Amino acid sequence: MSADEASMPAFRRLSTKYAVAIAAVLLLGMALVLALAGYFVYRGTNELRDELAASFSEIQGQYDQRTLRASSTYLSRRLFNPLYHLDMTALNAEIARINAWLEPRSVLILDEQGRVVTDGTLANAGHGRIESVPERLSEQPSLIEETENGDRLYFRIAHGDEAIGYGRIDFSDARERALLKGVHAQIEAAWERFEDWFLSIGAIGLIVALLVSLAIGWRLSVSLSRPLREMSDAAEQFASGNLSHQLPTQAEDELGRLAASLNRMAADLQKAGRVLHRAQEIAAFGSWEWRPGRETLQLSHGVYLILGLDSGTEPYRIDDLVQAAIPQDRDQLAQVLQGAFETTVSFELRIQRRDGALRIVRIKGESECEENGRLVASFGTIQDITEQQQAQVQLMRLANFDTLTGLPNRNLFYDRLRHAVQKTRRNGGQVALFFLDLDRFKEINDALGHDVGDALLRTAAQRLSDMVRDCDTLARMGGDEFTLMIEGVSATLSPSAVACKLIDALSAPFELAGQELFVSASVGIALFPQDADDLETLIKHADIAMYAAKEKGEGSFHFFTSALQRAASERLVLEHQLRAALDQGELRLHFQPQVRVEDAVPVGIEALLRWGDGESSVSPGRFVPVLESSGLITRVTQPVLREAGAALAASRARGFADLRVSVNLSARQLRQPELIGQIESTLAEFDLRPEQLEIEITESTLLDNEQCQSNAVQLAALGVRLAIDDFGTGYSSLTYLKRFDVDALKVDRSFVKDMLDDQDDALIVHAVVGLASGLGIESVAEGVELAAQRAQLRKQGCDLIQGYLIARPMPLPELLDWLDA
Structure with a gap:
């Protein structure tokens, strides 16, 4: 075996070892790369999740804050007039509009003490309950507080710097919290799935290495990173105010559904913005914003409408808006737009619209700065208040001046009188208060109509105005009553001389309705501080003096005296005692016979009201006028009719079946709608013939009103006799004697008393008796005390x-x- 062949296994073993090592190193390297990549992806994704949630919360909060700020000024102006006049219907209507525009949880209108005026409901269960108002609200027009369930908007309801109440609107954040909660839930769900995927990918990456890691990385990039980047970009667009931006929603996964939710939230915000723009358009209200570095202003649609511009007009610069103002307001307007004020500012100015029309607008501005004082943005509102100011001027006119005569009314007069009294307390001197009442105005008004009466009041007001100084205050208090206040009374300007001038100013005839009318005035005078030490007492004393002047006769004046005060106090005591007497049935009738002048045969009896017996009795001259003026006389009508009917029934039982009874009725009693029914029931109860009852009225009573005349006609139709009492002492209208089928004329006792010694009285008695005879009606003479008077009356033909x-x-x-007998 060669050496080369022997080395091959070792080489293979070496190669395998190195291959395994290299593979291990490569695997570890890939695992490290994958771990590092996963770490950075994990950390970046987690940060994106937190940033996304925080961004949407900030967007929602900023948008709500600006919406509420823009609405508070508008709502304050809308609610001012209804709250000032306590017009609950108008306040509830305004709350209904607020509910429709802003969909709040609740709305409360508070007065300046924090008491609930209305909550917009008919029940108004919380009316009068005291609600706490933040003290900081006295330093700023509106305040937004966070509550457990949302935001709470406080704002002052004011005109200028004067607040007359507060508004409190609670906004529920349930919807936004639900939306944000849903967003958070979907992000968290996506995050949890991402974590599951990440662990799975890590495990698989360790097994299948590079290819699986690359596949997972690509998948993460496509399915997670890009949608999150798109959401982050969308958040920036929404924060900048571009709510029309839309996220792609092709995917059907959690991120796709999250994108769809964000799109719906943007659409809801757009809808809310359109509602706000519509509300601003209705109220001629708009908002503006400017940021340093920008050449143009961001204007709402309402501002374009105020300026008379098309909303498609090119962006407006600060200089463009400044030039729209009149020259003297331009510098201040530029400073407001550029945020040159550290606090919230508000002022009114005039602008010229593109069409040349001048309008009055109220601009409000505030600035937002960083901690170092660098300006971030200035923003505010603009409202067209032209119509409001015109309406305010008209309302002030209506509130302080009489529409018929143009004179100051009661409200303005009392205000000026109050200032005059305060000034006199500080500086000394005198204030003279005159109360004037036109004599016989009611008769003229009823006889000739309200148009003539109104013309008479206007002419009288002009005559009185011509004779007073510019520094004096002449006012109409209502009806035919006028008042005059004069400061600086002295020897050269005596109240007596002024009163004479007032009476003389009305002495000349009034040429109205083609005829001459004569009217005089009764004048009461009270002086401050001699006659009173406060305003209310001064007014009361002048009124007492005026009634004293009326008792003296037409065209008279009277100063207030302590004796008049005592008489007025006694009258109040007497009225109180009369009420008790009526409740206890202490008033009774006495009867005075009426006989034929020739043979003294009784023909009738007159029922006369009496109170008390012997020394404890009260003169009718004292208590009857009190019954009249207090209106208590109407409580006497039915008992008097029944007692008179009972008297006839008793006399019939004694054999006097043809006797009749006369009952005196005042104007108040004659105009009672139920009078005819009371008379009919009395006749039926005592089985009396209608001609046995005679109703006595004074000649001026028929002039009182249409109800009196209608009842007189019905009495005649019923067959009840009608007699005119005290004939010749009032404002006569002879046509009424035939028009209302008068049956008798009663000659007043004042003429009968002196007819033997006074030729004028004798002629008057003769004329009245002759008039009655000529009209074919009976004549009755009252107060006959002497046989010579009876003889004279018989000679003249009195019945x-x-x-x-x-x-x-x-x-x-x-x-x-x-x-x-």
Whole structure:
């Protein structure tokens, strides 16, 4: 055997050994390469997973923050007027719009103390509940807080710097959390599968080495790395605001479904953006943003509408928007757009649209800076408030001025009076307050119509305005009442002289409706600080003085005195006592006979209201006016009718079947809708003939309103007699005597009393009796106390008389005895 042949096995063994070693080294090298590749792929993929989840969370948070900021200013302006006027219907309507636009979890409108005004529901269960409002909200218009269930937006409801309440909107993050949770779940599921694949690939790689490793690497690159890179690119696009970017979704695996979810999220964000743009368009509201290094502004669709531009217009630069403002506002606008302010700023300016129209806009801006102070971005909102300001001016006009006369109304007058009182407290001096009430205006208004009445008020207001100084305040308080405030009262400017001028200004006739009308004024005067030490008391005292002037007679004025105050206090006490008396049935009727003037035969009895007996009795002259003015008189109507009917029934039982009873009714009573029914029930209850009941009213009562006239017509149709009491003392309209089938005229006792000594009174009595005779109706003279008066009345042809000469008013038992006598 040769040496060469002997060396062959060793060589083979050597070759095998080296081959195994080389194979082992190669295998280990490939395993190391595979392990290193797998490590870097594993680490990079894990980082991409975390970055992707964080990126989507940041995108969602930033978008929500900007959306809420842009909405708060708009909502504040929308809610200001309804909250200012406490218009619950308008507030609930606005909350309904907020729910439709932003789909919040809840909406609360709070007043400036943090109490719930409304939650938008009809039940409004939380009304009045106090909700906490962050203190930081006093330093900024809106605030966003994170809660367990989402974000909570607080914003001030204000006009300028004056806040009248707050809004609180809770946004549920359930949907976003569910979406992000789904994203995280799919990423985690993909990651778990990737880990399973990676271990499997590692195990197989150790067995099948290079080819399997290359195949797995290629598979990972195709199926995982590229989709993740695409998702990362999509996240950057979404963060930059490009929500139209779409991820490819060809694959049906987890990554494909994840891409589809991301596309749906982008579509939802786009939809929310369109809703916001629509809301901005409706409210003439838009937003802007600028970042250093950019030449153009990022504008919402609403800004283009405000500027009168097509949304397809080329991008707007800062200079372009600045030039749209009027010259004096341009520098401030440029500073706001470029973020030159450290705090949030807001101001109003005028801009000229592309079509040349001038508009008033409110621009709000704030800046975002890094910790070192470097500006990152400036952004804010622009709102067209032209119509709002015009409406505000109109509302202020309506709130402070009378629409009929153009004078200040009660609200503005009290405000000026309050300032005058405060000024007088500081500087000394006097303030004179005048209350004016037009005499007989109601009669003219009812007789000639409201159009003539309104024209009279306008003319009277103009006359009064012409005689007061520019520094004085003349106002219409409502109806035919006016007030005048004069500061700096002195000897040269006495309240008495002013009152005379006010009365004289109205003394000339008013040429209205083709005729001359005469109106006077009753003026009450109160002085500060002599008559009162506060505003409310001053007003009350002037009102008391005005009613005192009315009692003096038309065209009079009266200063407030302590005696008037005592009288007013006594009247309040009397009213309180009257209410108790009515509840306890203490008011009773006395009856005074009416007899024929020729033979003194009783024809009727007049029912007269009385309160108390003997020394404890209260004069009708005191309590009847209180019944009238307080409205308590309507509570007396039914009891008086029934007691009068009972009196007739009792007299009929004594043989006086044809006797009639007269019942006095005031204007308040005559216009009661239920009056006719009460009279019919009384006639039926006591089996009385309609002509046995006579209703006495004053001549001005028929002028009161249509209900009075309607009831008068129905009484005549029913057969009930109608008598005019105190004839000749009021604002007469003789046509009413025939129009309403009047049955009797009663001559007022003031004329009868002096008819023997006063020729004028005698002529008046003669005229009234003659008028009644000429119209074919009865005449009744009241207050006959002397036989000479009776003789004179008989001579003049008067039909009936009543008075102390015949009998005093008496209770029913005494009346029955008198009839039997």
